[in-house]
Every structure is written in C-alpha cells, then in structure tokens.
Amino acid sequence: MKQHLSYQQLLDYIYHALTGTQRETLDFHLTTCPECRTRLAEQETIARRMRYSVQAVRRQTEPPWHVNFAAIAPRVKRSRRLTMFVKQSNQVLYGAATLVVLVALGIGLVILFNNFSQPAPAPQ
Amino acid sequence: MSDINRLIQRWQAGDERAAEAIYNQYRGLTFGLAFALLSNSADAEEVTQDSLTYALTNIGRYDAQQARFFTWLHTITVSRCRNKRRRRYLPSISLFAWLKKGRDITDPTPTPEHQALDGALRDEAWQAIQTLKPHHREAVVLRYWADFTYQEMAEILGCSARAARSRLQSAHKQLGPILAQNELINLEETIQ
Numbered sequence: 001m002k003q004h005l006s007y008q009q010l011l012d013y014i015y016h017a018l019t020g021t022q023r024e025t026l027d028f029h030l031t032t033c034p035e036c037r038t039r040l041a042e043q044e045t046i047a048r049r050m051r052y053s054v055q056a057v058r059r060q061t062e063p064p065w066h067v068n069f070a071a072i073a074p075r076v077k078r079s080r081r082l083t084m085f086v087k088q089s090n091q092v093l094y095g096a097a098t099l100v101v102l103v104a105l106g107i108g109l110v111i112l113f114n115n116f117s118q119p120a121p122a123p124q
Numbered sequence: 125m126s127d128i129n130r131l132i133q134r135w136q137a138g139d140e141r142a143a144e145a146i147y148n149q150y151r152g153l154t155f156g157l158a159f160a161l162l163s164n165s166a167d168a169e170e171v172t173q174d175s176l177t178y179a180l181t182n183i184g185r186y187d188a189q190q191a192r193f194f195t196w197l198h199t200i201t202v203s204r205c206r207n208k209r210r211r212r213y214l215p216s217i218s219l220f221a222w223l224k225k226g227r228d229i230t231d232p233t234p235t236p237e238h239q240a241l242d243g244a245l246r247d248e249a250w251q252a253i254q255t256l257k258p259h260h261r262e263a264v265v266l267r268y269w270a271d272f273t274y275q276e277m278a279e280i281l282g283c284s285a286r287a288a289r290s291r292l293q294s295a296h297k298q299l300g301p302i303l304a305q306n307e308l309i310n311l312e313e314t315i316q
Contacts, residue, residue, distance in 0.1 A: 007293070007297070008293060011292070011293050011296055012289075015267070015274075015292070017274060017289070042300075042304055043300070045303075045304065046296065046299060046300050046303045046304060047296070049249045049303050050249060050253065050264060050268055050296075050303070052249065053247050053249035053250040053253060053268075054160065054250075054253070054264065054265055054268035054269055055269075056247060056250070057156065057159065057160045057250065058153075058156050058160070058269060061152075061155060061156040061160070061168075062152060062155075063151055063152060063155035063168075063172060064165075064169065066169075067151065067155060067169050067172055068151075069143075069144045069147040069148065069151075071173060072173055072176065072177045072180075073143075073144070075177055075181070076143055076177055076180045076181055077143075079181035080138065080140075080143070080181065083184060084138060
C-alpha cells in the first residue's frame with residue numbers, strides 16, 4: 001500500500017472495525033510510514049480523551065435516592081396484572097371460539113350425513 | 125442462561141421481586157446514560173423512571189434471541205431522551221400535579237442536589253462533546269459508554285451500521301481539532 005491511510009481507515013483501525021486481512025494490510029503500511037503512524041497516534045489520543053470523559057460521567061453520576069423502584073412499583077404492578085388478565089382472557093376466548101367451531105363442524109357433519117342417508121325419491 | 129435472563133423469565137412469570145431486582149441492576153446505568161445524553165439531572169431522573177417503567181411493563185415484547193436486555197434498554201432510553209430533548213423547549217406540568225399542589229407551582233430552578241451533579245463535570249473534553257449535534261453526541265456516548273459495535277449502535281439509534289459509523293466519524297472529525305489543541309496546551313502547561 002503506497003497511499004497514505006484515509007481518515008476513515010484510521011478510525012476503523014482504532015475502533016477495531018476491520019477484518020483480519022484489512023488490519024494486517026494497514027499494520028504493514030504503518031510499519032513503513034511514519035506520517036501515518038503520527039496521524040494514528042493523534043487520533044488515538046483524541047479517542048482516548050473522549051473515552052476518558054464519557055467513562056468519567058458513567059462513574060460520577062449516581063441517581064438520587066428518590067429515583068427508586070417504590071416510585072414506579074404501583075404502575076408497573078398494575079400494568080403487569082392487566083397484561084396477565086388480558087393474556088388469560090385471550091386464552092379463554094380462544095378456547096371458547098375453538099369449541100364453537102368444533103360444535104358447528106359437528107352439526108354440519110350430522111346434517112350432511114342425514115342428507116346422504118335419506119333414500120332418493122323414486123321417479124314417477 | 126445469564127442472571128438477567130433468569131430474572132426476566134421470573135418477571136415474565138409474574139414474580140414482582142424479580143422486577144425490583146432488574147430495576148436495581150439497571151437504575152444507575154440508565155440514569156448515567158440519560159444524564160450523558162441530556163446533561164440535566166432532573167430530566168435524566170424522569171427519563172430513567174420512564175424507561176425502566178416501559179421496559180418492565182413491556183417485558184413481554186423483549187426477545188432475548190434478538191438483542192441483549194442491555195441493548196434493548198439502551199434503545200428505550202435513547203428514544204426517551206430524544207423525546208425529552210424535543211419537549212425541553214415546551215415546559216409543562218401535569219394537571220394532577222397542578223391540582224395536588226393547590227395551584228401553587230413551585231419555582232422550577234434546580235435543587236442544590238441537581239446543581240451539584242450538573243456542575244460536577246467540568247472536563248474540557250466533556251464540554252466539547254456537549255457542543256456536538258444530538259445524533260453525533262449519541263454516537264460518541266454510546267461508543268465510549270459500553271464499547272458498542274457499529275451494529276449495536278445502529279440498533280439502538282435506529283439507523284444503519286453505515287450511518288452509525290458515519291456519525292461517529294463526523295463527531296471525531298469535529299472534536300479532533302479542539303481536543304488535539306487542548307492536549308497541546310495541557311502538555312505545554314505540564315512542561316512549564
């Protein structure tokens with residue numbers, strides 16, 4: 001690779017978003033190109049600072065005491081019970097619907113069987 | 125099966141103690157993410173409660189085969205943060221709260237607790253991240269928050285992996301000159 005690495009390639013290298021072969025090619029170029037090594041080091045510094053900053057926020061932020069489960073528990077439990085009720089109601093409804101279909105099918109079969117079993121009227 | 129998946133199964137079966145355990149496990153993380161995206165602790169509190177309530181009440185919709193719970197919860201939180209940001213310019217108070225307070229709406233200035241948290245982060249890099257456009261900032265926060273891959277970032281942000289990559293690169297490009305310059309100033313100060 002004779003050309004210098006693009007900005008996108010440098011970032012993909014930092015973010016480990018390259019395939020093994022791509023990384024090997026870039027590694028080879030970096031061993032022979034001091035300019036790209038410098039650019040990579042710059043980008044790594046920027047990425048490190050961003051990571052440090054975001055991780056600091058993650059470490060330092062702690063929710064206040066009043067942000068707790070008790071505050072949302074009634075809503076969560078009510079909603080959960082409602083969901084369970086709807087689920088059970090649906091099961092009952094599906095069961096009833098299946099029963100109705102089976103009964104209708106049975107009646108239909110009986111009527112059909114009766115029609116076939118009756119002798120055809122004799123021609124006059 | 126992981127601990128969280130076991131807790132989710134118990135909650136799906138109706139065990140209310142499992143819901144509390146899930147809440148306690150993700151409370152800090154959700155608040156932190158909301159704070160990182162909104163930079164306002166009062167808004168972050170609201171988003172935390174709202175996101176966790178949604179996740180717990182809609183646990184039936186969560187599919188462990190499709191995504192990790194962690195990723196799913198981040199998707200909900202990011203979406204709530206976006207809604208919050210949109211509504212930020214339209215201050216509102218619920219009718220119930222208004223009636224409860226006897227029409228004596230308190231001063232909306234932040235409490236000392238909120239001010240302390242909001243002012244705790246004076247890091248230069250953090251200040252620079254806050255100057256980014258919301259969707260660039262989301263990409264930066266998600267990437268460095270939990271080392272999400274482009275694909276995971278795309279799922280959370282609701283865009284393609286290519287777009288997630290592009291947003292992160294734009295943010296990097298924008299912050300580059302500021303952070304590189306500050307780095308030089310810091311080095312000079314250290315030498316002197």
